Amino acid sequence: MTSFRTFTLKSTFSTLTAAAALAVAASTAAAQEVTLRFQHFVSPLSANPTYFMAPWAEKIEKDSGGRIKVELYPAMQLGGKATSQYDLIRDGAIDGGWVIPGYQPGRFPEAEAMELPFMVTKSGEEASNAAWVYTQKYLMDDFADVKVIAAHMHGRGIVHKKGGPIATVADFKGLKLRGPSRTATRLLDKLGATPIGMPVPAFPEALSKGVVDGGVITWEMSPSLKLDELTDSHTDVAGEKSLYNLYFIWAMNKNVYDGLPDDLKAVIDANSGFHASGWAGHAHDTGDVVGREKMAASGNALAELSEEETAKIRTLGDEVIAEWIADMTAKGLDGEAMVRDARAAVSVTRAQ
Template identity: 45%
Template sequence: MYMRIARAGLAGAALMGFVHSAGAQDVTLKLHQMLPPQADIPAKVLKPWADKIEAESGGRIKVQHFPAMQLGGKPPALYDQVKDGVVELTWTLSGYAPGRFAKSETFELPFMTAQSAEATSAAAWEFYDKHLRDEYADTHVLAVHVHGPGVLHMRGAAVTKLEDLKGKRLRGPSRIVNDLLGRLGASPVGMPVTAAPEALSKGVIDGTVIPWEVTRPLRITELVDTHTEFSGPRGLYTAFFVFTMNKDAYDNLPADLKKVIDDNSGLELSRQFGRLMDEGDAHGRELAVKRGNEIVTLGPEEVDRWKAASKPVVADWVKAMDAKGYDAQGLIDDAKAMIAKYAGE
């Protein structure tokens, strides 16, 4: 009980401070996220975004950036920290709350994502605008995006065929991806991406599935020996991210400052996140090549075997979503059409 009261008091105090500042038309927004400041997303999207907001508001909006969970809690708590007003801004992974953002999982389904994170992120924003506003109604969403195609990063021998995954302990980012890994024969281990380096170094896991981009700040390439990619127009999986703002903090802004936020939100910001992911993937892969790690790209016939093995993940998801009253196949069809549109297919 004391913990709940203390948390409510902290959120209330944060909001009272914000409202007072907004009344004076001088606002400070606390941005809390999981990655170190030198990682691509904080350094090349979040900081430039904050600088632009400050400049376009004439200095009336200040953004205080707290990277690497400096304000406490674990990454899965970030969305609630914004919802509850403990902080005003966060960038986080919706999959850290299994089942909470059910329709968002459409983009996490196997072999859904295009090879371009920018194209898929643009589709993700259109999908959000059509299908997900109710799912995130307790915050004010600024952008949504995905990362590039997921890659297998393994200690020891490379994964060259489906059977090589049997019994391998693999870190996965979300409920859907962990289900996929299990169906493919691995032993999935759910954990935030920031925990993967230690788990690899201690042998707790045999590998991890992440995009190339995040291998650099977490130095994954130095902890593994091999990497497995997938040929074809679709990647193995992706994860769904949201950059969002406390709803009361946004609603309490004067109209001119709301416009500053609005002018720097939406489709183009979502594309910017995705474009950076694509650039980061290229750089991350280059590091693995320079280090001499083995990189395997599965050919079309082998990829088809993985697609066949992953079909039960989609079938089970459709069944569960239909039972909740959603049109699961409609969501899948819309996502595929939107991705194809932005991928130029």
């Protein structure tokens, strides 16, 4: 017969063994290693991947003590289309990535307020700080099925084209120009151009085949798209405001984020938000300097429109804004409030 003492020892041993197993499991969970696959749709040598995405991934790894590794896949290497990035993240096909909501026209209409003509300054960092503030008020519900890490804008938008630079509004007439968003293509149409909407990866081929005569895009994207070879001139508007801009989010799959232990969630959270958004925008500013220098070194013409001609474009831009407000009203949204709050976000963040 088993003695009470023997039974107690066995029971105690079993309890200690179970406790040790739990401790090991807890330790394993605490030391959980996670690999996150983030995808984007441009060259790894372009500004945002170079000056934001790669440093952000390195910081996540460092801050997590090596427990989170972020792998970056450029040029849609994991599959899918640039226009479907949001759904790829939401559905878990990828763990995270870079999204241009405007690539799905009408799906995220409130984001378009930040993209309206002459809405933001030519500083990507300032524009991105404003984008994060605006996003908190208007877009977090729309993006509720992903984890938004940053909401940002690029730097100044430039007209790049074959042939000489734009000197007057009349020079836009008849040009086939690539536009990245509804608001940008509306403005190009007002200017007398034939706007052709397309994502950035399609732009170089469209130029080389003569599908377009040029398009609007940033300085920083120019080298990776070989615009020094495919175009001859680059024209900016006068003043501190950008001709157009584009709204982006850097986001991850919500279930993947929710599945992280709390201390690793804290690492993601600490590298998200206002600061991360400004960092992403600053990456574009850094790239703009490099891109402009590369275009100048190629011998291409760099130009800036006069104040008078810029004022004419601003008047047309105001028409685009008024029409956009009317569109939002028809959708049951308060377009006037969105424009007002977008402008306020730009003003407030500039003053900080």
